[in-house]
Amino acid sequence: MLxxxxxxxxxxxxQREYKSVAPEIVQTSSFQFDDFQHYVDVNMNKKSAYTYTRxxxxxxxxxxxKLAQLEKGECAKVFASGMGAISATILSLVQQKDHIVxxxxxxxxxxxxxxxxxxxxxxxxxxxxxxxxxxxAFVKENTKMIYFESPSSQKFEMLDLEMISQFAKQRNIITVxxxxxxxxxxxxxxxxxxxxxxxxxxKYIGGHSDLVGGIVISNQKYIHEIxxxxxxxxxxxxxxxxxxxxxxxxxxxxxxxxxQEQSVKQVIQFxxxxxxxxxxxxxxxxxxxxxxxxxxxxxxSLLSFVLKDATPDVIERFVDSLKHFTLAYSWGGFESLVxxxxxxxxxxxxxxxxxxxxxxxxxxxxxxxxLLIEDLQNAFNHAYQ
Ligand code: PLP
Numbered sequence: 001m002l003x004x005x006x007x008x009x010x011x012x013x014x015q016r017e018y019k020s021v022a023p024e025i026v027q028t029s030s031f032q033f034d035d036f037q038h039y040v041d042v043n044m045n046k047k048s049a050y051t052y053t054r055x056x057x058x059x060x061x062x063x064x065x066k067l068a069q070l071e072k073g074e075c076a077k078v079f080a081s082g083m084g085a086i087s088a089t090i091l092s093l094v095q096q097k098d099h100i101v102x103x104x105x106x107x108x109x110x111x112x113x114x115x116x117x118x119x120x121x122x123x124x125x126x127x128x129x130x131x132x133x134x135x136x137a138f139v140k141e142n143t144k145m146i147y148f149e150s151p152s153s154q155k156f157e158m159l160d161l162e163m164i165s166q167f168a169k170q171r172n173i174i175t176v177x178x179x180x181x182x183x184x185x186x187x188x189x190x191x192x193x194x195x196x197x198x199x200x201x202x203k204y205i206g207g208h209s210d211l212v213g214g215i216v217i218s219n220q221k222y223i224h225e226i227x228x229x230x231x232x233x234x235x236x237x238x239x240x241x242x243x244x245x246x247x248x249x250x251x252x253x254x255x256x257x258x259x260q261e262q263s264v265k266q267v268i269q270f271x272x273x274x275x276x277x278x279x280x281x282x283x284x285x286x287x288x289x290x291x292x293x294x295x296x297x298x299x300x301s302l303l304s305f306v307l308k309d310a311t312p313d314v315i316e317r318f319v320d321s322l323k324h325f326t327l328a329y330s331w332g333g334f335e336s337l338v339x340x341x342x343x344x345x346x347x348x349x350x351x352x353x354x355x356x357x358x359x360x361x362x363x364x365x366x367x368x369x370x371l372l373i374e375d376l377q378n379a380f381n382h383a384y385q
Contacts, residue, residue: 022248023059023062023244023247024058024059025059025240025241025243025244026057026058026059026240027059027240027241028053028057028240029052029053030051030052030053031049031050031051031052033049033051053237053240054231054232054235054237055227055231055232057240057243059240059243059244059247060078060237060238060240060243062243062247063078063215063238063243063246063247063250064076064077064078064215066247066250067184067199067205067215067217067250068217070184070185071179071184071188071189071190071197071217072188072190072191073190073197073217073218073219074218074219074220074223075217075218075219075220075223076215076216076217076218076223077215077216077223077226077227077230077231078201078213078214078215078238078243078246079213079214079215079216079231079236079237079238080212080213080214080236080237080238080239080242081200081202081212081213081214081236082107082178082180082198082199082200082201082202082203082212082213082214083109083110083113083200083214084214084234084236084238085198085199085200085214085215085216085236086107086110086113086178086198086214087113087230087234087236088216088226088229088230088231088234088236089176089196089198089216089226089230090113090114090117090145090147090176091229091230091234092225092226092228092229092230093144093145093174093222093225093226094117094122094144094145095122095144096120096121096122097121097122097123097142098122098123098142098143098144098145099122099123099124099125099140099142099143099144100114100117100122100123100124100125100143100144100145100146100147101124101125101127101135101138101139101143101145101146101147102114102124102125102126102127102147102148103127103129103135103146103147103148103159104127104128104129104148104149104150104152104155104157104159105128105149105152105153105154105155105157105353105354106126106147106148106149106152106178107149107153107178110147110178111126114147123142125138128354129159132159132160132163132164133163135159135164135167136167139167139171139173143171143173144173144174145173145174145175145176146164146168146173146174146175146176147176147178148164148175148176148177148178149177149178149179149180149181150177150189150295151181151182151283151287151296151300152181153178153180153181153302154281154304154341154353154355154359154361155281155304155354155355156181156281156282156283156286156287156303156304157287158283158287158291158292158295158296159291160291160294161177161189161192161193161194161295162192162193162294164194165192165193165194165195166193168195169193174195174196174222175193175194175195175196176194176195176196176197176198177189177194177196177197177198178198178199178200179197179198179199180198180199180200180203180204181300181302182296182298182300183199183204183205183253183257183300184197184199184217185253185254185257185297185298186257186296186297186298186299186300187295187296187297189295190217190218192295195218195219195222196216196217196218196222197216197217197218198214198215198216198217199214199215199217200213200214201213201214201215201238201242201246201249202214202330202332203330203331203332204249204253204256204257204300204331204332205246205249205250205253205332206242206245206246206249206332206333207249207250207252207253207256207332207333207334208245208249208333208334209330209332209333209334209335210245210333211242211245211246211249212242213238213242213243213246214236214238256366257298257300257301258298259366260300260301260364260365260366261298261299261300261301262369263301263364263366263369263372264282264284264299264300264301264303264364265284265299266369266373267303267362267364267369267372267373267376268280268282268284268285268303270373270376270377271305271376272285274376274377274380275308276307276308276380276383276384277305277306277307277308278305278306278307278308278309278356278358279305279306279356280303280304280305281303281304281305281306282299282303282304283296283299284299301363301364301365302331302361302362302363302364303361303362303364304359304360304361304362305359305360305362306356306358306359306360307358307360307383308358309358310342310356310357310358312342312344312357314358314383314384315340315342315357315358315360315383317379317382317383317385318360318379318380318382318383319338319340319360319379321378321379321382321383322338322375322376322379323375323378324336324367324371324372324375325337325338325362325372325375325376326338327339331363332363333365334365334366334367335365335367336362336363336364336365336367336372337362337363337365338360338361338362338363339360339361339362339363340358340359340360340361341355341357341359341360341361342357342358342359
């Protein structure tokens with residue numbers, strides 16, 4: 001026979017008496033009010049309390065507070081995915097007749113999402129610029145937001161954050177950066193005047209390819225607006241379990257990044273000497289040191305390179321010969337990954353995005369770097385045999 005009273009007691013005991021070192025997963029949808037008066041006080045905003053996980057949850061709060069501190073922001077809101085965070089932010093802050101400028105190789109789904117807002121009367125312009133000043137020519141009277149990544153996650157272009165923020169502030173334009181590549185440890189855009197920082201927690205922050213999540217970090221005003229509309233109504237809430245996994249990932253983020261930074265340096269040195277590589281994209285290689293020195297405290301381990309004289313056969317042989325790079329989307333976990341941008345028949349789309357058919361995105365994980373370099377050499381040999 002189940003003893004209901006004892007089951008309830010043991011739950012309370014766990015929460016009150018065990019001083020767990022790891023944060024608790026508060027895996028609940030709803031929270032109790034103490035009594036009717038408490039219920040009234042909370043609803044009249046006289047007292048604050050957790051009430052429902054689509055709004056707030058203690059495990060989510062820990063992650064929000066930690067990441068807000070790391071990004072030097074006032075506060076943060078977590079979401080069920082990076083795209084959940086991106087779409088909620090944009091939908092909360094723009095309205096009909098507004099215009100958004102999208103700069104350089106922003107994550108593809110973000111670009112498509114913004115372009116789809118045309119259905120609701122929100123205009124956008126997607127631009128490729130070689131220097132930050134070039135952006136300003138595309139700003140219009142009704143530009144409400146400049147959305148960018150820096151470094152971006154396909155060609156790794158960098159922009160001058162302070163130049164963008166100074167220009168935008170004079171015109172009441174909201175600046176939003178996707179800072180996923182750099183993480184809060186290697187770049188803090190809010191310090192340079194950018195209004196809103198977004199991360200996909202599915203990458204380095206989670207760190208183990210086992211969760212999907214996102215976060216927006218900013219000041220009280222913007223997070224309040226994003227919470228009230230984008231979080232509560234759109235409902236892309238991060239689960240407590242995923243928040244807990246992200247907290248676990250966060251604990252090892254500094255050591256993982258340090259090790260991966262060393263590995264990516266060695267891989268780049270190897271690629272620079274390879275006769276099979278036409279071009280390498282990574283801030284360490286092709287960005288002016290004025291920008292890297294000013295904004296980056298370290299280098300992420302996601303890079304791209306272009307295979308020389310690439311044909312579909314060369315790409316296939318190269319990818320299939322790799323033993324230690326898994327052919328898979330995403331990045332930021334333990335395993336090294338490879339992602340050719342060519343997917344069999346998308347030449348036209350690649351041309352529009354300014355990408356070569358032989359453009360290969362590669363994520364350097366936590367394996368021994370010597371093993372990875374040997375694997376690359378072997379795959380080049382097979383590809384060009
Ligand atoms: N931003 C960048 C730079 C990404 O690479 C991705 C996903 O690959 C996203 C945002 C979207 O994040 P999520 O997959 O968590 O929705």
